[in-house]
Amino acid sequence: MTNQNSGQPAAYLQFCQEHMADMLETLKSLVEMESPSDNKPALDQLGEYLAQEFEHLGGKVTFDPQEEAGDNLKVEFPGTAGKPVLLLGHFDTVWPLGTLNHMPFRIENGRAYGPGVYDMKAGITMMLFALRALRTTSGAGHRPVTVLLDTDEEIGSTTGRPLVEATARGCEAALVLEPAQGLQGYLKTARKxxxxxxxxxxxxxxxxxxxxxxxxxxxxxxxxxxxxxxxxxxxxxxxxxxxxxxxxxxxxxxxxxxxxxxxxxxxxxxxxxxxxxxxxxxxxxxxxxxxxxxxxxxxxPPMERTDGTVKLFHLAQEQAKKMGLALDEASTGGGSDGNFTSALGVPTLDGLGAVGEGAHAAHESILLEEFPRRTALLASLIGSL
Ligand SMILES: [Zn+2]
Missing domain, CATH: 3.30.70.360 (Alpha-Beta Plaits)
Structure with a gap:
């Protein structure tokens, strides 16, 4: 691991703060395209939208077509050198179509609410804007980046798993944009x-x-x-x-x-x-x-707290410190696709997504104050790997 971009965190943070309105606009669009795990047409529609967004940033999009599940999405971005960093997530949610009628996207009390906002459409928005920040803000370049978003994580990743594993095998590290743990925003270094x-x-x-x-x-x-x-x-x-x-x-x-x-x-x-x-x-x-x-x-399989994961966490902590942020780690009983990458021996850091609460619950929401910071942290982490 090298530290080429160690002076950048403040610049990324400024970029994200300046683009907060755009970030919220993107987040709103993603939340308002409902995407339950069992609805292929809805998932594929959102997949097309995401593909366009990533393509605009210069990514090469590949769909992993499925008969019944939604098509999984992979996007590759070139980099200066080395093995790619994997940005991992899912765009299915646990919410059925029509949830928006009683749980609309809304901004209130310093939070954004809505179905899937926290788990994990904010995390996907963060990927998009971290990549934008990396492209826009001058730096010493970064590794290639591969984005992988599957469509059945909430129901066990039956179709996502083989693609996640095949992709992760060639990667330097996996950064998982699942929500952070609790309102303190702990990163997840172990999962059951x-x-x-x-x-x-x-x-x-x-x-x-x-x-x-x-x-x-x-x-x-x-x-x-x-x-x-x-x-x-x-x-x-x-x-x-x-x-x-x-x-x-x-x-x-x-x-x-x-x-x-x-x-x-x-x-x-x-x-x-x-x-x-x-x-x-x-x-x-x-x-x-x-x-x-x-x-x-x-x-x-469990995501164990391996040396590679601990190293990634310390790197994240270092980057956060440069933005004046204190960052801690936690373990959780919940699983994610990070379990698969970690079990392959790929250093995996999870919980890099939004800070908020209420995953799978009616009060699902993210803290707006943390949204640009965590996005800048992601950009810094990619830049420093
Ligand atoms: Zn999730």
Whole structure:
């Protein structure tokens, strides 16, 4: 890593502050193009818009076409030398079409509100303006930059993952523009790995009054299984197991023939994945007349706090200091596409996006005061890598 642009942070900050109105205009446009993960036409429309915006900045756009999901978007910018820096994000949101009717984009109390504003349309806006700041503000040049935005991050990155991994492999570092942690705006240097299991129990139905003893209750068996997997939680190792959704039975007067539970698991260390998966696979019915079927597994490996990530964080801290900003780090239980890049050994720094609160909630919002600063920080970080 070199420090060619170390004098630039103040200039980037000035650029971003001067362009605050433009930034908000872009943010408003992105928020007002609703883009739920499951709506291809809406996602593709926003993808086209983003492609144009990045093309205006001199980027080379490639779409990764999908049949059902939205097309993923990759944009490459030339640089002076070295491997590219990856700017990573997603343009799907958890909000269905029509959310704007009751949750419009608005600016109030020093914040911008709206569906997806924080997670993570502000982060995408920051990419655009950090690149503009780098182009406009004279400096010693920077590495090539690759922007990767996928369309199904909020539902597990099924289509995004292979592209994220293939792209990250050739990159010097991955900067993830997911929201910062909390109103203090901590950067994220560790994320838990995430997985899902489904446990399906089959028993035998019978009339609860007439034939009670002929029944084999799947609901009772499921209750045993739920208590069993709950024992896998180990907070001291950062392992959590949450049976979040249960289904089972048909009527109160029927001994239930079927029941199931969907379980969310989180792990802090990749080394714990195999053991936890083995424990799920080894589940046996307590009632031998019932069957238990287990499906699922880990779908995002943990982003561990590696040396490469710590170095990136210190670099960000240094750049922030030059703008008079104090910056701290945090770990989170939530996953992102940064988990994939980190698991490949690519130094990954996450939470470089907006400072705000309320991801996936009605009060989703970003702090306007931090918006130009964090954008300038991103530009500085790209410039100093
Ligand atoms: Zn996100």
């Amino acid at each position: 790995g995430v997985g899902d299991f489904t446990i399906r129990v089959r028993g035998r139905a019978s009339h609860a009054g007439v034939d009670f003893e002929k029944g084999q209750s799947a609901v009772i068996e499921l209750a045993h299984q739920i208590l069993e997997v709950t024992k896998f939680t180990d907070l001291s190792r950062g392992i959590t197991v949450n049976p979040g959704v249960v289904h089972g039975g048909t009527r109160t007067n029927v001994v239930a023939a079927e029941a199931s539970v969907e379980v969310d698991i989180r792990i802090a260390r990749a080394a714990d994945a195999r053991e936890l998966e083995a424990r799920f696979a080894a589940l046996k019915p307590v009632n031998a007349n019932c069957t238990v079927e287990i499906t699922g597994g880990l779908n995002r």
